[in-house]
Amino acid sequence: MSKRTADFIIIGGGLYGCATAYHLARLGAGRVLVLERGAICSGGTARSCAIIRTHYSVTSNLLHAVESLKIFSHFDEIVGGDVGFRRTGYLIVGPEEHREPMLRVFRTQNEHGIDTAILSPEEAREVHPLLSFHDVGVIGYDTMTGYADPHLTVQAYARRARELGARILTDTPVTGLSLAGAVKQVQTPAGDFESPTVILAAGPWTNQILAGTGIRLPYVVSRHKVITLKTQRPYDPHWPTVKDLTTPDKIYFRPETGGVVLVGTGDHGEPVEDPDVMQDPVDLAHVERISGLISNRMPAFAEAEYTSGWTGPYDITPDWNPLLGPVPGYEGLHVMVGFSGHGFKLAPTISEAMAQMLVGERPRLPIDMYCVDRFQQGRALHGAYGIGSIS
Numbered sequence: 315m316s317k318r319t320a321d322f323i324i325i326g327g328g329l330y331g332c333a334t335a336y337h338l339a340r341l342g343a344g345r346v347l348v349l350e351r352g353a354i355c356s357g358g359t360a361r362s363c364a365i366i367r368t369h370y371s372v373t374s375n376l377l378h379a380v381e382s383l384k385i386f387s388h389f390d391e392i393v394g395g396d397v398g399f400r401r402t403g404y405l406i407v408g409p410e411e412h413r414e415p416m417l418r419v420f421r422t423q424n425e426h427g428i429d430t431a432i433l434s435p436e437e438a439r440e441v442h443p444l445l446s447f448h449d450v451g452v453i454g455y456d457t458m459t460g461y462a463d464p465h466l467t468v469q470a471y472a473r474r475a476r477e478l479g480a481r482i483l484t485d486t487p488v489t490g491l492s493l494a495g496a497v498k499q500v501q502t503p504a505g506d507f508e509s510p511t512v513i514l515a516a517g518p519w520t521n522q523i524l525a526g527t528g529i530r531l532p533y534v535v536s537r538h539k540v541i542t543l544k545t546q547r548p549y550d551p552h553w554p555t556v557k558d559l560t561t562p563d564k565i566y567f568r569p570e571t572g573g574v575v576l577v578g579t580g581d582h583g584e585p586v587e588d589p590d591v592m593q594d595p596v597d598l599a600h601v602e603r604i605s606g607l608i609s610n611r612m613p614a615f616a617e618a619e620y621t622s623g624w625t626g627p628y629d630i631t632p633d634w635n636p637l638l639g640p641v642p643g644y645e646g647l648h649v650m651v652g653f654s655g656h657g658f659k660l661a662p663t664i665s666e667a668m669a670q671m672l673v674g675e676r677p678r679l680p681i682d683m684y685c686v687d688r689f690q691q692g693r694a695l696h697g698a699y700g701i702g703s704i705s
């Protein structure tokens with residue numbers, strides 16, 4: 315059998331490509347081939363803050379997040395490997411109008427074993443003494459949120475996929491697709507590869523790869539910036555991750571190695587045509603703006619020092635939820651794209667469900683609500699907190 319043919323070709327060796335390859339190989343799906351243009355984990359996942367929370371107002375997201383959290387928490391036993399999972403807990407603060415949606419989310423979280431509570435400012439300061447709540451209407455808390463290391467996570471899935479027989483070719487950019495007929499041709503500078511089933515997991519680059527096919531998936535790419543800040547006193551690694559819904563940028567922050575706090579945004583970011591934003595610098599205007607929001611929430615950060623920053627791409631769909639499964643009208647072509655800045659935490663079970671669907675099994679957790687044509691069907695998945703990656 316030619317090394318240029320496979321039962322499944324996955325385009326993109328980021329988190330979703332490698333995790334889905336692992337599950338396909340685990341399920342005995344035959345010859346699984348991943349084509350990655352650069353190194354494993356060189357796309358958006360490499361820039362991820364990798365926060366793993368279960369607070370979601372879209373119930374299907376919450377269910378995937380809860381089950382994925384269990385996998386992240388016991389990754390070595392379930393998949394194999396250390397992904398650097400750290401449990402921090404999660405404080406979510408918002409205006410008073412978020413109290414009702416927050417309580418609804420808490421009820422669903424509780425039904426699925428997640429410990430949650432509404433806290434008074436005094437109670438919240440017991441878990442995070444630097445926080446000020448002068449402009450906050452409601453404070454929610456759960457004890458189980460954490461974060462992992464994105465590189466370790468992708469490398470673990472890739473290593474396990476290879477151990478189970480999948481092939482992952484790096485430095486192999488896909489330059490075009492030919493979708494006519496039962497066998498699809500996948501073009502690369504190293505020659506064509508072919509398969510009856512092609513899975514596009516190229517994150518924000520997916521529409522570029524589809525350019526010659528007449529297909530354009532409904533997502534836009536935006537530039538997102540992450541910064542780290544420090545004060546004289548090291549930021550305690552046990553303090554919870556915080557989501558601040560009172561800020562227009564919907565900032566979030568969590569402890570990071572080296573006694574610093576890492577701060578990202580859950581807003582739309584700056585729209586860009588080219589997803590290759592990874593080398594773009596973080597401008598000082600952004601640092602100053604975010605520092606102002608942080609010192610409002612943590613007055614001890616009024617004189618904080620900016621220590622590092624980086625940029626990464628979000629692939630944002632109209633309802634901030636992913637596009638998963640077959641592309642209507644193109645049998646054998648599947649996508650997993652549009653994770654809208656919150657796909658890290660969902661990857662363990664979404665990749666599992668995708669692989670189960672591809673081999674004809676019923677997914678353990680459904681993914682059909684994320685179908686590519688849901689917008690035409692009037693089935694968008696809008697969350698309770700307005701637009702943003704909290705959905």
Ligand SMILES: Cc1cc2nc3c(=O)[nH]c(=O)nc-3n(C[C@H](O)[C@H](O)[C@H](O)COP(=O)(O)OP(=O)(O)OC[C@H]3O[C@@H](n4cnc5c(N)ncnc54)[C@H](O)[C@@H]3O)c2cc1C
Nearest residue numbers: 326328330351357358359362363365488517626657658659
């Ligand atoms: C700054 C930032 C912070 C984030 N923080 C969080 C968070 O805290 N929690 C959370 O849950 N999510 C977060 N996310 C989102 C999450 O990281 C992503 O949704 C997830 O990692 C996407 O994985 P992916 O595999 O779809 O994409 P990617 O990691 O982008 O993988 C796509 C791969 O395709 C490859 N590729 C591109 N073009 C080609 C080609 N022509 N041929 C072959 N290969 C190609 C790329 O090199 C890349 O390796 C964040 C994202 C960013 C950018």
